[in-house]
Amino acid sequence: MILVVGGAGYIGSHLVKELVEEKEVVVLDNLSTGHENLIDERVRFVQGDLGNRETLEQLFSKYPIEAVMHFAANSLVGESVQNPYKYYDNNVSNTLTLLDVMLKKDVKNFIFSSTAATYGIPDTDLITEETVTNPINPYGRSKLMIEQILEDFHQAYGLNYIVLRYFNAAGAHISEEIGENHDPETHLIPIVLEQLLGKRESISVFGTDYDTHDGTCIRDYIHVTDLANAHILSLNALLEGKLQKATYNLGNGKGYSVKEIIDTCERVTGIEANVILSDRRPGDPAILVASSEKIYRELGWKAGYELENIIESAWKWHRNSTVMV
Numbered sequence: 089m090i091l092v093v094g095g096a097g098y099i100g101s102h103l104v105k106e107l108v109e110e111k112e113v114v115v116l117d118n119l120s121t122g123h124e125n126l127i128d129e130r131v132r133f134v135q136g137d138l139g140n141r142e143t144l145e146q147l148f149s150k151y152p153i154e155a156v157m158h159f160a161a162n163s164l165v166g167e168s169v170q171n172p173y174k175y176y177d178n179n180v181s182n183t184l185t186l187l188d189v190m191l192k193k194d195v196k197n198f199i200f201s202s203t204a205a206t207y208g209i210p211d212t213d214l215i216t217e218e219t220v221t222n223p224i225n226p227y228g229r230s231k232l233m234i235e236q237i238l239e240d241f242h243q244a245y246g247l248n249y250i251v252l253r254y255f256n257a258a259g260a261h262i263s264e265e266i267g268e269n270h271d272p273e274t275h276l277i278p279i280v281l282e283q284l285l286g287k288r289e290s291i292s293v294f295g296t297d298y299d300t301h302d303g304t305c306i307r308d309y310i311h312v313t314d315l316a317n318a319h320i321l322s323l324n325a326l327l328e329g330k331l332q333k334a335t336y337n338l339g340n341g342k343g344y345s346v347k348e349i350i351d352t353c354e355r356v357t358g359i360e361a362n363v364i365l366s367d368r369r370p371g372d373p374a375i376l377v378a379s380s381e382k383i384y385r386e387l388g389w390k391a392g393y394e395l396e397n398i399i400e401s402a403w404k405w406h407r408n409s410t411v412m413v
């Protein structure tokens with residue numbers, strides 16, 4: 089059985105939907121930002137907090153857990169600057185509790201959701217796992233701290249781990265049953281689609297004077313089901329003993345500017361956006377694009393969805409969920 093912590097969230101729920109096809113799954117989530125209706129019916133669900141040692145001990149005693157996939161975190165960059173305690177407490181301290189209980193119960197396989205934010209403002213346009221990590225906010229630092237702790241625990245306690253550094257997760261499940269539902273929503277693609285659906289007055293483009301071809305920031309958008317597939321390959325590599333530790337970037341290897349995202353959303357939906365050109369958002373690097381060559385070479389993973397398909401899938405989900413409201 090696999091424990092998915094944070095399995096009621098956006099990315100976790102998409103992973104669960106794929107994983108239940110091959111494994112028994114138990115989800116632990118406190119529903120602080122997740123939604124119970126995103127969790128596949130075939131899994132066991134425990135509503136509880138990652139930092140609650142008693143809950144964790146009961147969970148590991150009750151279920152024969154072989155591996156843990158850890159998605160639970162707070163992940164708003166701006167909030168992390170305003171309230172770093174929340175980030176170090178939930179993302180670092182609570183994760184330490186999880187690791188401690190796991191190891192005491194002799195569970196030694198761990199997959200961790202990390203982020204492009206660990207790189208900060210890189211001095212290269214194509215980021216590999218060798219690119220220097222230099223996070224510029226508490227959110228990114230909290231993730232890098234856990235990466236470092238995992239390596240120490242690997243050396244000292246024989247913990248096997250895979251760190252997956254996601255770039256910009258986007259899109260929705262092909263079934264149209266689940267999709268991105270953050271509150272507040274800060275991510276570009278859902279914001280644009282909500283505006284096209286009339287749920288927002290306008291879209292602000294944060295910064296038009298970056299050193300890019302059209303002046304707006306460039307990001308690497310990766311479909312959430314591609315992320316899910318990378319988790320399953322990583323899990324199998326750990327369970328089969330092929331890997332004891334690894335760190336991988338997960339992206340498409342292609343960058344799109346904010347303006348290109350808005351244009352593609354307009355093309356996919358046939359609706360014109362109401363765009364306001366605004367100032368830069370503090371802390372945004374101009375360009376973040378991943379090289380995912382390493383995971384392709386070692387596990388055969390590569391992204392399957394192109395930008396247009398990512399936006400189409402997100403659009404179907406947003407349209408359906410608007411009709412249901």
Ligand SMILES: NC(=O)c1ccc[n+]([C@@H]2O[C@H](COP(=O)([O-])OP(=O)(O)OC[C@H]3O[C@@H](n4cnc5c(N)ncnc54)[C@H](O)[C@@H]3O)[C@@H](O)[C@H]2O)c1
Nearest residue numbers: 094096097098099118119120121122137138160161163257
């Ligand atoms: N969305 C992205 O583009 C992106 C990019 C890079 C990394 N990540 C990382 O991926 C992971 C998942 O992101 P997401 O967008 O799905 O976020 P999300 O907020 O939708 O999911 C996080 C889930 O964890 C749960 N959770 C949080 N704290 C908890 C706790 N103390 N105990 C139990 N459950 C708790 C929440 O209720 C939620 O269901 C996070 O670790 C995030 O930092 C996300």
Ligand SMILES: O=c1ccn([C@@H]2O[C@H](COP(=O)(O)OP(=O)(O)O[C@H]3O[C@H](CO)[C@H](O)[C@H](O)[C@H]3O)[C@@H](O)[C@H]2O)c(=O)[nH]1
Nearest residue numbers: 163203205256274275276279292293294305307346369372
């Ligand atoms: O209303 C908006 C929202 C975003 N943007 C721009 O669109 C791009 C993408 O922004 P997102 O907020 O969608 O994504 P980020 O690249 O900022 O965030 C990603 O990287 C972060 C770390 O850098 C976190 O990991 C986060 O979860 C992940 O989605 C950025 O240039 C941003 O400035 C706008 O112009 N207007």
